[in-house]
Amino acid sequence: MNHENCVIFKGTKDGLVILLSPDIDFDILKKVLRKKTEEAKKFFKDAKVSITFKGRILNEDEEYKLLQIISEETQLNISYIHEENIGAKKSGDRPDDFPLNRIENGRMEVDKTQYYKGTIRSGQSIEFPGSVVVIGDVNPGGEIIAKGNIIILGFLKGIVHAGCDGSSKAFVAALGMRPMQLRIGGIITRAPDQEDYKEGLKLFPQIAHLHNENIYIEPIDHKLLENL
């Protein structure tokens, strides 16, 4: 494999795009970047650019190292680093406590799971010292409080509290994630305000999990599952 092509510069109207190969070892990548930036130094001069890294997901440390190389080797005036739209994530970047990571060989053992068939209506409350699966919707005003995980095969519009005994490893998954309030462990959050009422009616599977005191809600699509 030709290592030379693991770093390719591309100038666009938005700034400098640096295409990085996702497979190659990071140290080799750094060497190639250093070589290429040195070669392109005269071309760049002291232009003011924004930089976008594409093709490979970098963690903060890696990104910093690459930027350091660029600033060492060139006189580029970096105005800002453009965040690449996060679609696929490398598995290495998923936090270890990402709930679906605990599923080894596709299997995960859960202490107890209660299934509930039908819609949870306003004013109804399900409390269970284990995981809960609802085959139906959770209407606004309805609540589910579980020590374990909560999975809703329908619209979540009510209040859910997963990991209610303080456990931060629990997750909440729903086909339509629009909770009034979502709590995992000791953290409370709510869904972002709906811009379009009709958009809110579409089913779009998502999973909510806790990482570093923040609740992340991500779509469950083939990209997420491929990259676990």
Added chain:
Amino acid sequence: MLCQQGGNCMSQVIVITSGKGGVGKTTTTANIGTGLALKGNKVVLLDADIGLRNLDVVMGLENRIVYDLIDVVEGHCRVKQALIKDKRYPTLYLLPAAQTRDKNAISPEQMQKLCDQLREEFDYIIIDCPAGIEQGFKNAIAGADRAIVVTTPEVSAVRDADRIIGLLEASELRNPTLILNRIRMNMVKRGDMMAMDDVVDILAVDLLGVIPDDENIVVSTNRGEPAVTDSSSLAGQAFRNAVERIMGNNVPLMDLDINEGFMGKIKKLFGIGN
């Protein structure tokens, strides 16, 4: 009492409830009850809203009340003495509530006993349930076989209807049917009001009828003549259709659009703004 051969009698006790106040329970009770009576059924309307009785006013019978529900339950009179026969519709009767007492004056058990007594005489017993979820509600549903939930296409009303349906299901009154009241198709088309499908999706119950917002209702309430008797009233027609469905006849939902459009055209013709 509809008796089949072999003495199998099929009276139905239906409670009309909503949770939220002001969505049209009393209006629905009056119209559905009168509609059923017009079809030849023997019907009694029972006002369970003790302390805030309205059914007698809406039916135009308030000046004929001598005895009420609490008098019957406390033994001051017989049921027949308290029942008011409507002179306009020969098979329709009203059992009014008490105005000077409150909802603690009767218990669910007493209510159930009364309903069982009424079953012997009537084909349909329609109970007007008070708003709320406390004692009044518990009393009203005690003797019922099935429930009709009334709601308007507004988030607050739908939220309360959802709550009420949950409570009904918990009391073994499963599969309530829905009356969607005061719908305004022009607002639905603009996206300013919830559509029929939106409400039914959230509540997950079968639709009994969709009643358009109609000025005739205000008029008919004030006159004490239910709109179901008025052939020019759209709401009245919608109630007549709902009555057919209760009796088991599958009537398609009224196309409320056509009428709006027609009236809209007429109005435009005469230069009358909407």
